[in-house]
Amino acid sequence: MMRRNPGFWFALPLIAAMLLFFAAPLVIVVWFSLMPPRSFDLTTDFGLQNYQSAFADGYGPPLMWSLIGATLTTAITAALAWPTAKILHRHAGRWASIVTALIALPIFISESVRLFGLSVFLMPGGGILAGTLKALFDVQIGTILNTRFAALLGMVYIHFPFMLFPMLLGVGMIPADRIEAAQDLGAGRWAILREVELPLAAPGLLVGGLLTFVLCLGANAEAAILGGRAVTVITAAIEQRFNYAQDWPMGAALTVLVILVTAALVFPAVRRIDLNRIIRR
């Protein structure tokens, strides 16, 4: 009699759910993307015309904006999170725990609430910042609201914790004596960062960077609330195809393009990272 390890049976419900609600929808999306334009049925009439027209019809720029936004956000949050993670790790204790908890807390406040807050803060005239400056110092300031920069600011604001927490785990993987050994052997501040800290913290950096990049790739609330009409991101373009243009195959093709970019980044990383090692600590 064949007996399977209990591990398999424990995994089975989760595997079934993920196949049904994650893998199957993706298959359907890919299928739809190969259908003739503006059709609503899944047939075997495959073709690549949606992909051909994706770039011809001007969907290149939204995809490009999303990629640029994701890249910039990843770089900026990383630059902000690294010193923060180093400080929190170095001075671990009660204060660091409180600060860490305070940074984590906003994750659980809806991003629509926080982005809305950022927009009333930045609003011209009677906004929180402009109004306060006017009332206290009689200074008139303009606004960055409804610009690409504002959308980027929102992305950095929302995704900072997603970069910080994996990075904290990564920084925690640097034993203090390795830094001392490098110092003892003549390494300066930059050499230590390059030769010891970054390689040892790499798993955490990779997870944080990947998470931030991927979340930003699909982000559209920031552009909608803060960016005004200054920028159209890929998600907004897909939504427009689905809902207003009623062109499901075209929307599906754009979705597949985003999924391909994501997969190209995520698959190699997931193959390399030993998540167990990061989590087990």
Add this chain to the structure above:
Amino acid sequence: MTKSPAALSLTGLTKRFGAMTAVDDISIDIREGEFFTIVGPSGSGKSTLVRLLAGLEAPTSGRLHLRGLDITAMPANRRPTAMVFQSLALFDHRSVGQNIEFAMKMKGVAPEARRLRALELLRLVRLPESYYARPVTQCSGGERQRVALARALGSDPEILFFDEPLSAIDYRLRKTLEVELKELHQRTGKTFIYITHSLEEAMVLSDRIAIMRAGRFEQIGTPDEIYRHPTSRFVASFMGEVNILAVSQTPAGPVFADLECAAPEAAGAFAVLRPESLRPDASAPVTFAATVTQKLMLGSRTQFHLRAGQAALIAEIAAGSGASLSLGETARFGFDPADIAWVQA
């Protein structure tokens, strides 16, 4: 009188952590090419001291000179010294070769020159050249020790520090590595400063030993001096199992209080007596009655645990040299006062 400056000169070196003084006003000169060992129990401040010397901690006060040059404020990465860490602190994300080349890479030595030197160092620490490209994570305990040593030597240091590097290694490997370390010291002629909690290890390795207690040096001397003339019970107790007998003054002259026998020519408040100096010999200059409470075979010797009056004593007799005493038996034991090391405290 001209004298070449000491390799390393400590002047009033002190380190406080809050109210705790880890290193308390230590001054000493360490000679060029010396193998100097600092022995102390955990918490004696020996690790803090070596971290001060390596530049990993800044002293609260005092100065540190390297061949006459004041290096007190020089950070670790600019000091021409290198340390072998207790944890070894090898870079697990790098290969054996990259570990050894680390300091050279920091100095900007060309890759090919680095490689040649690394291979040379591998030979010096007796590792095959094929280990060059091996990840350090695939090395055994002893091999990791050798890589750590080669890495420290790779910075071509004036002085090498060792922070208990052999403490986590099994007995046989430790003995092998001790011998190799000693040979390496002789071959390189560099100054070695070594930290350990084992006086036995210090005896094997060192030219000079400092016994450290509560942030201060209790005694400094050659292994022979320390062995023959410990200056305190603390130092004597570091030598493993020794008998310490308190002397008290009576109108009839000094006596060993616990043994209730006279202590002729007492030159200190306590007598330190090695187990091998105590014999079941009724004709010895000083004798007393003792009961055997335990008998242990130690291979070449037999160890007897004795009770005599208030005192618990240990005697060791070469196996086979008579004395077939059995458990519970009472016999006369004795020793020669010439074998006693007298200490005041």
Add this chain to the structure above:
Amino acid sequence: MIGGRARNWVKVIWVCTILTALYLPILSVLLASLANTRYMRFPHKVWSLDAYRGAAADYTTVTLHVISLQIAVWVVLLSVVLGTLGAMAYARYDWRGRTLFQKMLVLPIFFPQPVLGLALLLSMSALGIAPSWKTAVVAHAVWIVPIVTLVISIRLFGYDVAQEEAAFDLGASRWQVAREVTFPALWPGIFSGALFAFLLSWSNLPLSIYTSGADTPLPLWLFSRTATNYSPLVPAIAVIGTFVSGLVVLALLLLRRVLSRAAN
């Protein structure tokens, strides 16, 4: 070290700046809700709680909370059941497909959420399923269940399987082992997992946008009202909604304390 004190000040200032930047927008929502004018003119001429009175009188407030709560409760239940089982497979047992299972499990986390929502919307439309709060539950679960599985797994990695063998050896039945040894070891992980699931579902916007159909959960309503038809009612409901989620978390923490006291 020289300059150690100055460096410490730089660190304190850095951390304070980060915290200020994170909380200023949240504070701004609170300030915005205390107005009674339709257009933001800060500082307010009149500071008032009118918006909260309005929100309390408006039935929309209740509807929004009920829909969000409905979704969150189902997501919590799904996450806890699937996540606990999944964590056993992830961290407790060694089995042939485990490495693959572990790697596949993180894929939904590393996936752009709005794109996931759109993909689900499209496939459900293709299958003729109308989007509603129920489809939103599914969408949330696809993203949240793997996270909860990881949260529970973290606890399980520190778990010594020999404890179960010891219990067997001491005469416990399979069921008793599960109840006396395995479950107590898992419980803290399950509890944190449930908290995570609730908070992540309650605050989620990107998955709800495309999958909740005519049922509007709280974050989605705020999102659409921010863009059009703004009034102080919007920040007021945002504050109330955040407050309610805090209350639910507090209630859960209290419940755990009561349960653990009852167990002792």
